Amino acid sequence: MGGPLLEWSRAQFALTACYHWLFVPLTLGLALVMAIMESIYVRTGDETWKKTAQFWQKIFGINFAVGVATGLILEFEFGTNWSNYSWFVGDIFGAPLAIEGIVAFFMEATFIAVMFFGWNKVGRGFHLASTWLTGLGATLSAWWILVANSWMQHPVGMEFNPETVRNEMVDFFAVAFAPEAAVKFAHAVTSGWMTGAVFITGVSCWYLLRRRNQRMALDSIRVAAATGVVAALLVMFTGDQSGLDVARNQPMKLAAAEGLERGGKGAAFSIVPGVEVPGMLSILATHDPQGYVPGTRDILEGYTDGEGQAHPSAAEKMERGRLALAAFRDFRAADLAGDTNARNEARKQLETHVDYFGYGYIQSEEELIPNVPLVYWSFRAMVGMGCLLLLVQALLWWQARRGRLEQTRWLQHAGLWSIPLVYLAGQAGWIVAEVGRQPWAIQDLLPVGAAVSSLSAASVQTTFFIFLAIFTVLLVAEVRILCRAIRNA
Amino acid sequence: MNLKNGLRHAVRLYTDGFRQMTWGRILWVLILAKLFVLFAILRPFFFRPALAGLDEEEKREAVADGLLRQPAAAPAAAAETDN
Numbered sequence: 001m002g003g004p005l006l007e008w009s010r011a012q013f014a015l016t017a018c019y020h021w022l023f024v025p026l027t028l029g030l031a032l033v034m035a036i037m038e039s040i041y042v043r044t045g046d047e048t049w050k051k052t053a054q055f056w057q058k059i060f061g062i063n064f065a066v067g068v069a070t071g072l073i074l075e076f077e078f079g080t081n082w083s084n085y086s087w088f089v090g091d092i093f094g095a096p097l098a099i100e101g102i103v104a105f106f107m108e109a110t111f112i113a114v115m116f117f118g119w120n121k122v123g124r125g126f127h128l129a130s131t132w133l134t135g136l137g138a139t140l141s142a143w144w145i146l147v148a149n150s151w152m153q154h155p156v157g158m159e160f161n162p163e164t165v166r167n168e169m170v171d172f173f174a175v176a177f178a179p180e181a182a183v184k185f186a187h188a189v190t191s192g193w194m195t196g197a198v199f200i201t202g203v204s205c206w207y208l209l210r211r212r213n214q215r216m217a218l219d220s221i222r223v224a225a226a227t228g229v230v231a232a233l234l235v236m237f238t239g240d241q242s243g244l245d246v247a248r249n250q251p252m253k254l255a256a257a258e259g260l261e262r263g264g265k266g267a268a269f270s271i272v273p274g275v276e277v278p279g280m281l282s283i284l285a286t287h288d289p290q291g292y293v294p295g296t297r298d299i300l301e302g303y304t305d306g307e308g309q310a311h312p313s314a315a316e317k318m319e320r321g322r323l324a325l326a327a328f329r330d331f332r333a334a335d336l337a338g339d340t341n342a343r344n345e346a347r348k349q350l351e352t353h354v355d356y357f358g359y360g361y362i363q364s365e366e367e368l369i370p371n372v373p374l375v376y377w378s379f380r381a382m383v384g385m386g387c388l389l390l391l392v393q394a395l396l397w398w399q400a401r402r403g404r405l406e407q408t409r410w411l412q413h414a415g416l417w418s419i420p421l422v423y424l425a426g427q428a429g430w431i432v433a434e435v436g437r438q439p440w441a442i443q444d445l446l447p448v449g450a451a452v453s454s455l456s457a458a459s460v461q462t463t464f465f466i467f468l469a470i471f472t473v474l475l476v477a478e479v480r481i482l483c484r485a486i487r488n489a
Numbered sequence: 490m491n492l493k494n495g496l497r498h499a500v501r502l503y504t505d506g507f508r509q510m511t512w513g514r515i516l517w518v519l520i521l522a523k524l525f526v527l528f529a530i531l532r533p534f535f536f537r538p539a540l541a542g543l544d545e546e547e548k549r550e551a552v553a554d555g556l557l558r559q560p561a562a563a564p565a566a567a568a569e570t571d572n
Binding site: 058061062065066068069072073076077079080081083084087088113114116117118121122164165325328329332450453454455459462463466470474477481485 | 502503505506507512513515516517519520523524526527531532535536537538539540541548549552553555556557
């Protein structure tokens, strides 16, 4: 597996996904905070809160306008660069993405118009409901996208049909309401709330540093910092739940995130290389200080987990994967020849080994280990910056509550510089999730090398640079429009 | 009658809203330019679906061949068949 075609295809998809994720969390976070602000206005009738909510809605609008449709590029790439993958899972992905497009997007698009155009034209209550429903629409969009992503990490509710060469959905509810999807959704959405809160406190701190719009800035900080603290705690809680899921379903990702070659019971958590907390990894991965956590080598060699379940070695999985592929080949040959008995026999053989289908493409055990340094350091960057952001948000909230924030210049600087940190933390989180699951496009079923289309590497390279140019122009445009809106407030 | 009024009110909300836009105009220009680049340039010239132009059966065959022609799959699977 590998080669320039795969590497450029992955780089292009990563570039697009990272770019898309610059806008999504801010949309989710601003939607929540501006709705809270408008709720305060409706409750108190204080016009200052109305102006504050309107200002953040303007920022929301700019971010929404620049970010809208960037996700569509990912769908273009599915069809062009990942056609094997798209066909292989089309039956599963079709439903969540269609629901996302039809229900959530139209809901968002309808209520966003009322939110922007409806001030003084519709009743306060209706306007407030539209603001909340705009946020709910954006959040529902995220649900269906994360259902699709979660399914790739832990495929459930489907059967592989060798006749159609597709994984076909047999249980919609298992796919749409998988516990792993719920946890992933909660983790991603709460991290979006945190991004919105940090962005608002950061911009407000800039106003305080410039001694401008101080009333609006302090009001915004009181609401946003409280939201940020709650969101950060929820991110930690959902991250803990996500850790349990990863330990259960993707132990290689967890081992890579810890740089753990040899695991065991009472496994230590590595803060940085050479600094460990004994037993902590077992607690995080299993909620048991003596829980068993396998390392990368244990997973390749095969191990028995804490519940006594034996997990086969990589060599055995690869062998069974080859048997599954051979059965698939036999099924197709028998189908073409009209040999019903051979066809049934091949199908039976395929069903026996289909759980390891993707391992048939793996040539070397080492391919099963993701990029450990990248995943290890990304995880630490995410957690470290997340803790720092929680601390800054808590201090901002506390100082604003005591009426001392205007005098605490260093904290205003810290609030402002939290903005790039929250974006870096979010991107690092996705690197852990997506690089950590390599080499799989779909866990255990399809490695990225088999999922990619047969294209020329040069054409993918060309579109990579076209995207890089377009994304850079759009990002510069957004930042300039945002800065102008903030400066002119 | 109420429905008619409601619809008229909704249409007026949109038309007035678009007419009175200030900073929103530049955002609409940005959105339309982006959609033009996406659907009039990138999609037809750079992102034609790899299986475009094939009927369902041809797509199925193309993917199956692609999956079985992978470097790792082909020799191993063939060797297993020989056994």
